[in-house]
Amino acid sequence: MNTNSNQxxxxxxxxxxxxxxxxxxxxxxxxxxxxxxxxxNQQFIPREDYPRVTLKNNDTVEILMPMQGG
Incomplete structure (x- = not known):
């Protein structure tokens, strides 16, 4: 099994x-x-906190782009 412990x-x-x-x-x-x-993990992250947030194995990240239209 080839796993990289740094990932x-x-x-x-x-x-x-x-x-x-x-x-x-x-x-x-x-x-x-x-x-x-x-x-x-379903928690909104304020933009100013982005540099301080540490991700962990199996975290879920949603990046939501604004939609235009109507």
Missing amino acids: IQLLVNGQPCRVSFNRLSELLERYAEGLYAVAV
């Missing part, structure tokens, strides 16, 4: 994702652009 498994917008970092801000640099809101 954590996340669920990002319903998709499995394995990453080698644990900061929410790093995840957002790679997976989000523009305006968005974020929830980790």
Whole structure:
């Protein structure tokens, strides 16, 4: 079995994702652009807290983009 102990498994917008970092801000640099809101394990995270949030193995992250239309 080939597992890397430096990686954590996340669920990002319903998709499995394995990453080698644990900061929410790093995840957002790679997976989000523009305006968005974020929830980790169904908890809304204020933008100013992004750099302080540490992700753990099996966390669920939802990155929500605004929708236009009507």
